[in-house]
Amino acid sequence: MSAFISARDLVVEFPVYNASHRSLKKQLISATTGGRIAADVKRRLNVRALDGVNFELKPGDRLGLVGHNGAGKTTLLRALAGVYPPSAGTLTVKGRLACLTDIAVGIDGEATGFENIYLRGIVMGMTPREISAKLDDIAEFSELGDYLNMPVRTYSSGMQLRLAFAVSTSIDADIVLMDEWLSVGDAQFNAKASQRLSAMVEKSSILVIASHQESVINDLCNRRVRLEHGRLVELC
Numbered sequence: 001m002s003a004f005i006s007a008r009d010l011v012v013e014f015p016v017y018n019a020s021h022r023s024l025k026k027q028l029i030s031a032t033t034g035g036r037i038a039a040d041v042k043r044r045l046n047v048r049a050l051d052g053v054n055f056e057l058k059p060g061d062r063l064g065l066v067g068h069n070g071a072g073k074t075t076l077l078r079a080l081a082g083v084y085p086p087s088a089g090t091l092t093v094k095g096r097l098a099c100l101t102d103i104a105v106g107i108d109g110e111a112t113g114f115e116n117i118y119l120r121g122i123v124m125g126m127t128p129r130e131i132s133a134k135l136d137d138i139a140e141f142s143e144l145g146d147y148l149n150m151p152v153r154t155y156s157s158g159m160q161l162r163l164a165f166a167v168s169t170s171i172d173a174d175i176v177l178m179d180e181w182l183s184v185g186d187a188q189f190n191a192k193a194s195q196r197l198s199a200m201v202e203k204s205s206i207l208v209i210a211s212h213q214e215s216v217i218n219d220l221c222n223r224r225v226r227l228e229h230g231r232l233v234e235l236c
């Protein structure tokens, strides 16, 4: 099956509770960041983070998502990952995903490093058998040694990220989703992490990466979407 992504008139809205209707509206009328604010039929405020977005991606596409703070880039990545359902329109995603936007999701502080490799792997969509086959590689890459037998709550934040990164980049993915080029650990680890990410992206069929760095988009991408206040204003 070839990887494929299609967004048709995609809308993602977030209801905003406990917001002062008048003051929020006033404040946001002139906002240059963020999605558009609108009241629904029940006069509740909604942030329209994605507003009628259309595009299609096929194998070989490396899409760079650009736009101002709050333009909707992360929302689009999370919608592609199935975290946010469309409020309207349709989104079709075919292929196995590696979503690197929230790499620590599924990590449990009370569980050991080894147990967390399974927990995070399962959240990523891997089978226990698949994780077992990759366990040595993940453990070796993380360089956590005997710490893998200790509860993750005893790790430093950098060690937790190493673990999350090692598992999250072990999946064989058709589609890679990334919010900025991931940077983890100290200088030595970050260099090998970057190599591992590059290898993962090269093997994948479709890449979608959001970035504020022009050089990242230029180096990695052959297509580009610019979002402004949730609307797609440039597609090439």
Ligand SMILES: Nc1ncnc2c1ncn2[C@@H]1O[C@H](COP(=O)(O)OP(=O)(O)OP(=O)(O)O)[C@@H](O)[C@H]1O
Residues within 6 Å of the ligand: 014, 015, 016, 033, 034, 035, 036, 047, 048, 049, 067, 068, 069, 070, 071, 072, 073, 074, 075, 076
């Ligand atoms: N969980 C949420 N609840 C309410 N509003 C949200 C939520 N997540 C995002 N938004 C709103 O949706 C809009 C788009 O946010 P998003 O995080 O997708 O922007 P972004 O382009 O990734 O921004 P940045 O470059 O700052 O990371 C913003 O107006 C933001 O306030």
